[in-house]
Amino acid sequence: MNPTPVPEAPGADGPPSAPGRPRPGESTTVPRQHSGGYEDLPGPSPAHDRLEADHLDHPDAHHAADAATVENLLRCWVREKNLPQPAGKTLRVPLDASGTALLVPVHYWSPTGWHRFGPPALEGAPPTAPSADAVTVAALLSRESGPVGDHREGADLVGRVADSIRRTADFITHRRQHPGPAADADFFLTAEQSLLLGHPLHPTPKSREGLSESEARLYSPELNGCFPLHWVAVDRSVLATDSAWTEQGRTLTAGQLTSRLAGDLTLPDNTAALPLHPWQARELLHRPAVTELLSAGLLHDLGPHGDPWHPTSSVRTVHRPGAPAMLKLSLGVRITNSRRENLRKELHRGVEVHRLLRTGLAKEWQAAHPGFDIVRDPAWLAVDTPSGEPVPGLDVMLRHNPFGLGDDAVCIASLTAPRPWPGRPRMRSRLAVTVSRLAARTGRPTGAVAAEWFLRYLDQVVRPVLWLDGTAGVALEAHQQNTLVILDPDGWPRGGRYRDNQGYYFRESHRAALERRLPGIGTHSDTFVSDDVTDERFAYYLGINNVLGLIGAFGAQRLADERLLLAAFRQFLTTATGLGSPLPTRLLDSPTLRCKANLMTRLNGLDELVGPVDTQSVYVTIANPLRR
Template sequence: MHRPPTAEAEVADELAARRPDLLARYAAALPGARAAVLTRLWRGLAHDPLPWIAARERGRDGLVLRLSDGRRLHGPHPDPYATGAYVTAVRLDGRDYDDPARLMADLAVPRCAAFAAELGHGTASLALSRAGRRDRPDEWPVSDWEWEQRVVDGHPFHPACRSRPGFSVAEQLAYGPEHGPVVELGLVPVPAGECLVTGAWPDRLREAGRVVVPVHPWQAAHVLKRTCEERLAAHPLMSLRTLALPGGPHVKTALSARLTSSVRDISLASVAASAVLSDFAAALAARADGLLHVTRTLGAVAAGSPDLAAVLRESPRRYAADGERVVPVAALATTALPRSPAWLAAFARLALTVGLRLLEQGVALEAHGQNLLVVLSPSGDPLRLVYRDLADIRVSPARLARHGLTAPGLPDRMVTDDALALRRKLFGSLVAGALAGTAGTGAALRDALEAAVRDLPRTPDLAALLGGPLPAKALTLMRLSPGTGGDQWAELPNPLR
């Protein structure tokens, strides 16, 4: 029986045609990429509330998942906070699997075929990213975009950590930040009367009676189906669709491709609310005793559709004094910074102090390693936080009112007084995401949290963090539930219990 070529083979064929110099490095990177994706998948299988897992049984030699059809899946004891690729194989009914895509296909559960294909492409893409990574000097980067481009593996816990469906090998090499390219953004002029514009759209992106919208070249080719005569060079950041303009702000472009979990557009509602939300966040940050800055949205535009839109934001580097550096939390693991127990505890104390204070006042940040940045002293000590991208925060009018604040006009999806929803948003992104990804293991996370929480005010939100399981997005379940909107949640063992 003829089998179609795997995603790994397809990438190898494209490399042979376009970049034969990377073939050997790509082949060498494949085993590690499979283990990295399999480790993330095993985390989801071990903890997500998947309806076809009947029981989970811990034994001396690992964890056994009993499937509803009677089969048994065996793997190592899971550490839901580990970032290393410690799962090299699992066993399904006596057969070993080191390939996450093949495992998912042979599980034969609902909607597994599409997810298996996604895992296959993500594994190949991860190997490509590792093969194409640039050698990094020992000294710390000077520019903000260099920090971002050090993040090669993507999301530390998502099985689709490097999934880029719809991107050819040539496009990944041309646009993926880990490959260090300069991306030529297209410039599309649109009559001003056809645009929704908020904030101060800069003069250099205006013409007589027209607003000039920066467009990602992938979007121009695959969605807008047009060529752009004028171009603007920029450096891609870790989100791929956000880029740093030379000497200027960051531009978030419309990129209607699914990266990791979902298609992230720039909705008309988010453009309309951007200026009000930016002012609101700045006012909240002013209440954080100098421990938090929020990058301001300078301007936003939508030309009648989420497919042709852009947002300009301040660069986080403006919040660093001489000698200080602003580092995305996701990039901390790529540094030579000695993340000692004392350093991790200091960083956890800073992050929890800020996150819990804002939560008490009525705002739950989506403080994962991409949105959250830390200002480091010249010696590497964590001093302050910078937060960017307000699109996924949650705001509680009732909590705001208790502190004499008023909620601005926000999209309905941002507004909730549900304490569980607010806590999931913050704890799932900050503790199970940014802090866990920085700590690297459950034991290191536990030690950092134990030291950090001693000095924190005893609030109901802190009691919830200390007293129950830790919420985390059920990333595997969400990929297997494409028709279900919104976030779905898993409960991880609390490292503090």
């Protein structure tokens, strides 16, 4: 389907260049191997040149990391407290509990929330006083949270902010020294390991409690970490497993798959091979349930073995180029707001969705949208006690690996995140580099290219997700890290993928139809959710986090006028109302939207993987930018 044309951006980058003629400061020499190549990068566009000196490019990596974290905290606060756009160039953030305020320079005000801020100052402080750093800002904002948080959660926030800054500084330092991958690097892995700054609306996007510095070097995707897996052998009397993984018409068990991945590892009789994250394996030895299984001879610790695996952007999902499976491992490190150990219902859910799609739903979907699919999670292996109770942390989800070395699949979070590039003084996002290349190659204004790229993305990625909701009542938790766009050799969207065995919402209103497709669906996976909660979460994850977040990235990086892209999104939603999903109408008509509040969630001490889906996170009401 061809995207709906929209008018070009009104003068965002000056008059169009003549066809085939390079724009000032840009090269028409573009590597043809794929759009994520590093050689012969075009220079920054004129609009990019007009930006204030960006603190992300500060030569001191800790300064850059601290400033990025300050911006995250302030973006969260502005959104979660509904602070209005200031009349001038300074935002005043009242701090009533401390009897002062923050005065924040506004470099860019985003209609969708991706604001750019300068270093804040305390109101009344002498001109020579240093600006407020991120730890200070976090402490001041936590005091303002009142009854929603206590001193313990405020102190926890401050500590995790400091941890996130330290790790981000390490990532920036490493990437400045090693900005480019090898010429034969795996495209998918390169993209997965390029998310240096993390979620722009999260207070502690890179906090990882429990990892030492030496462990971080091995286990961090941002540091290009890699490591062999730690293996245990599980006696089949305590093995819990399910598989819908098929090859050449034959179903393979999870144990057969892990044995293949283990290579020449020797297993005791009547056991199955279970891979573990090395950090998790060490931590599990201190858990009584695991030590009892080891003492009883029902678990056998086989140690590290095999070729190295590489952490992807989620840290705990690992990838090995050429392997048939990726592995989603349990990892008890607290990342963002949660300890990342698989829940048994999530293991069931991955296999169940694969079976649901195989009932004929996938064929219907592919007929309508052949460029989009779900990355399947069709097998898992875990451990029970002899009495049949699940043992937390001893499990693995086996995920299809559909990406070959030449598949340019990149999650939207990585696409929009600034990072160092070889030979360039400024951090830029893959999105900015791609759009600049396309503008240089075609001789069109950057804003017009950005608008076309965005419309192609809506058709190739967003429309299929709306189809699945409208047709089957299955809403995807399609936030930017769960959503991958597949790019053609020039950098245009040509398809997409969704990944995450946790993030499915089966609409209660579609229960009967889904039961007819797959009898017993939801019995073990706990995936049916009321339509009201589904509407709220779907609007946030796909509408706000994904699409409005992408619009914000285009605007904050001076690639396009956000107002133009919001108009294009409204036009797309009008055409998408016929897909059957209630989301387009909700986004078009509702004056307000419910939005996840990452800072308030942290100050409430919530673990987003624990408890009922409707109370795992704090949600706030924000004005709908599509209605402004």
